Amino acid sequence: MKLLPTPAQIFLPLVVGCFVLASAPRCTQAQCPDATLVFSNVTSVEGKPFQAREITKIARYTGDGTPRVVVTKSNLFRDSKGRIRVERFYDGTDNPSEDTPSDISIYDHCGRGVILLPATRKAKIQEIALPKGPYRPYCEVFDPLDLPKPGPSGKFEYLGYKWIEGVEVLGQRTTEYGSAHAKSSGAPPVHVYESWCSSSLDNLISSFVLDDKPKREITTLVSDVKLIEPNSLLFEIPQGYTMTSANPYSASPARERDLSQTADRP
DSSP states (O other): OOOOSOHHHHHHHHHHTTOSOTTSOOOOTTTSOSSOEEETTEEOOTTOOEEEEEEEEEEEEOTTSOEEEEEEEEEEEEOTTOOEEEEEEOOSSSSOOOSSOSEEEEEOSSSEEEEEETTTTEEEEEEEEOOOOOOOOSSOOOOTTSOOOOOTTEEEEEEEEEEETTEEEEEEEEEEOSSHHHHHTTOOOSEEEEEEEETTTTEEEEEEEEETTTTEEEEEEEEEEEOSOOOGGGGSOOTTOEEEEOOOEEOEETTSOOGGGGSOOO
């Protein structure tokens, strides 16, 4: 980790570069991507502010079938500018304390991000590699008569609409088998991804992941959704934090469901 010379030397280019600080000027349209980006399972959509809670449970199974469960609790915030704040609580157990966040991630829509570490009062500044491509909503509505067609070893299912935690959501499931023969013979799948997405929020509300080797299950649920504008101070770096540089981060287009973000936290 490279420590930048002084906070003053890093602060000016961050403001010029349209960082997440509320006092910074807005980025120009040319600087911002056309695609909807996904950071920590929250889409950077403008004009759809909300805040909510999220719980992710990861169950890894030992050789005798015993599950080891690790839980991450999060507070989610998105403002009308599409800026995102995610406060995470995790300690490697199935019931982490919510006294102080383990880390706080803040992202804007124009290529800047910061990870706040409250325990050490450090702020890791990230350059975000933005993808190119046309805008596509994260929560796509499929034509039941023209569904995506996976390869011979896969299956796609349209699950229709239902309500989860007071939010109307649309579901889909993708299943992968070891081979086309395994699929036709009724063998268990090697990978399953089921998602329930809110078109009104353009955001994921619930998901389930199953992997066979190694066997693990990941469930995510967003609850307590409030359609309100978060306090703008949530998107600023607090005073007293030492700013450092972090590894670049590649933002995911909305059409790519990035499951890597559901891995165990260090």
